[in-house]
Amino acid sequence: MIKHNVYISPDKVLVDGKALTHNEKGSALLTELYRNNVSDYPKFFKMDTLSKLGFVASELLLNAEGNRDFEPREDRAVIFFNKHASLQADTHYQSTIQDPEHFFPSPAAFVYTLPNIVTGEIAIRNKYFGETSFIVVEDYDEKIIERNLKNSFQDPMTKSIIGGWLDCLDEEHFEAKIFLLYKD
Amino acid sequence: MDELIYKLKQEIIEALNLEDMKPEDIDENASLFGEGLGLDSIDALELIVLMEKNYGIKLKDPAQGKEIFKSVTVMADFIQKNRTK
Incomplete structure (x- = not known):
């Protein structure tokens, strides 16, 4: 049973179907959402766009759920799906090693060159010790998402999942x- | 030296994405890791890259960073003595 949902695109934010007012667009919108709804996790500014997107979306979702106590728990999983994996972070990192004359690999860029980093960011923030997975698929497909999430509930430990589509080009x-x- | 300390603070803010922070907010004598700015191990690696990129300093032993990154003042002093650009 779905209890809450969040939708974020570069110019639209919905929490449980209700639009959230905002001034910014694109990645600036994610920063605006962070400042207005989170503001106590400066690591946000170090994240790549995919992680920023997942982080603020999960914060809005968990704020909608309420009763946030940040106590360690093993019964909640974080499972996302997308098409473009961590392509933006990969491209950004590549730019730091492209020129042999200016070869300065950025460790801070490198750590985001996997899509599942965002699931870890959310798990660390909320002290979740359940399953974290990121599945890359060809296109958005509700059936694939539903099937995979259903399978994850076969783990008797898992009682709830933060899941869905999280894509960033x-x-x-x-x-x-x-x-x-x-x-x- | 004051000029280098100020420039270094600006470079640290930019390299480590310390959003909302100004050079004036960083105490040049405070610890960069732990209690001070609260930087992590990835930030330490990024500082090593910063020193090579901006000042041509290549640390032979990454463990040296423990001493060099004690504070902005210590870091600036090391840069002044070892910079190649």
Whole structure:
């Protein structure tokens, strides 16, 4: 059963279907959402756009759920799906090693060159010790998402999942369609 | 030296994405790691890259960073003595 959902695109934010007012667009929108709804996690500014998107989307989702105590728990999983993996972070990192004359690999850029980093960011923030997975698929497909999340509930430890679609091509093209799903 | 300390603070803010922070907010004698700015191990690696990129200093032993990154003042002093650009 889906209890809450969040949708974020470069110019639209919905929490449980209700639009959130905002002034910014693109990645600046994610920073605006962070400042207005989180503001106590400066590591946000070090993240790549995919992680910023997942982080603020999960914060809006968990704020909608309420009763946030940040106590360690093993019964909640974080499972996302997308098409472009961590392409933006990969491209950014590549730019730091492109020129043999100016070869300065950036460790801070490198650490985001995997899409599942965002699931770890969310798990660390909320002290979740359950499953974290990021599945890269060809295109958005509700059936694939549903099937995979259903399978994850076969783990008797998992009682709820922060899951859904989390895709980012660049700072102007991204989409989060995530939800909080409870075991029936 | 004061000029280098100020420039270094600006470079640290930019390299480590310390959003909302101004050079004036960084105490040049405070510890960069732990209690001070609260930087992590990835930030330490990024500082090593910063020193090579901006000042031509290549640390032979990454463990040297423990001493060099004690504070902005210590870092600036090391840069002044070892810079090649």
